[in-house]
Amino acid sequence: MTAMNALEQLSQTVRNLSDIVAHSFSSLSLVDLNYKPAPDKWSMLECLEHLNRYSRYYNPVLTKAVAQSSSDEIYVTGINYSWIGKKSLEMVRPQNMKKHKTVKHMNPNNSQLTRATVEEFLLHQQELLQLLYDARKVNLNRKAVPVEFFKLLKMRLGESLEFMVVHQERHIQQALRVKQELMKQAAA
Template sequence: MTTLEQLSQTNSQLQQTIVNEFSALDLAALNYKPTPESWSILECLEHLNRYSQYYNPALARAIADNSDGSNVTSITYSWLGKKSLDIVRPQNGKKHKTVKHMNPANSTLGLATIEAFLKHQQELQSLLQAAKNSNLNKKAIPVEFFKLLKMRIGETLEFIVMHQERHVQQALRVKQQAVYSEGSSLSLIAGC
C-alpha cells in the first residue's frame, strides 16, 4: 500500500533528478529526439506539465472540499484507479497513446518547460501535505479526458506521481541515447 509520505519522497526525488540531470543540458540536448516519432526530454516534461495544469487545481479543490475532519489517510483503490495506475506504472513497458491535446510532439520548447515542471512539482508537494487532512477515498477528481468518471483523491495523487516517474525515466533514457548516439555532435553540458 502506498502512503502519502512515500509519494512525497518520490516527488522530491523527481525534482532532484530534473535539477541534477537536465539543468546543465543545452537546448540541443534537451530537444534531441532518438527517432522522429519519439519525444525529446522537453516534450516528456511538457506532457507532464499539461497534466499538472489540469490535475493540480482539481486536486486542490477536492482536498479543500474534503478536509472536514473526517480524514482517511490510507489509500484504497477503485477499478478505475487500479486500471489507471497499471497503465502509468513505470515498470509497465507497454507504450500507450496519449490524447491529442496532451501530446507535445513537435512543440517548440525551451528552458521555461523545466521551470514550469519544477513549479508544478512544488505545488504537488504542497497538495500531498494538505491531503493528510482529507478523506483520500473520496471520489472527487474528474478524469481529464472523460469528466463523467471520477477518481479518488488518494489514487489520483498516486496516479500523478507514478505518471511523472514514468516520463522522467523516459526523459533519462532519451538523455542516455543522446550521449551515446554515434556521431552525435550534441554538447550535453553547457560550456563544453
C-alpha cells in the same frame, strides 16, 4: 500501508523526481534537451511538457478536491482503489513498458520548447508537494477528481495523487533514456 505513510512516500518520490530533473537536465543545451531519438519519439523537454499539461489540469482539480474535503470526514487508514484508479495506475507504472496512445491535446510531439518547460515542471512539483501535505488532513477515499479525458468518471483523491506521481516517474525515466541515447550518440 497507512494514508500518512503513503503520502510521505509519494512526497519523497516527488522530491527525488525534482532533484533528478534539476540536476540531470540543467547542464544540457537547449539543442540537447530537444534531441529526439526518432521523429515519432519525444525529446526530454517533450516528456516534461507532457507532464506539465497533466499538472495544468490535475493540480487545480486536486487543490479544489482537497479544499472541499473537510477535516471532519472520517480519516481512513489507507488508500482504496476504484476500478478506474487501478486501471489508470496499471497503465502508467514505469514497469509497464507497453506504449499507450496519448490523447491529442496531451501529446507535445513536435512542440517548440524552451528551458521554461523545465522551470514550469519544477513549479508544478512544488504545488504537488503542497497538495500531498494538505491531503494528510482529508479522506483520501472520497471520489472527487474528474478524469481528465472523461470528466464524468471520478477517481478518489488518494489514487489521483498516486497517479500523478507514478505518471511522472514513468516519463522522467523516459526522458533519462533519451538523455542516455544522446550521450551514446555524442560518444560515438
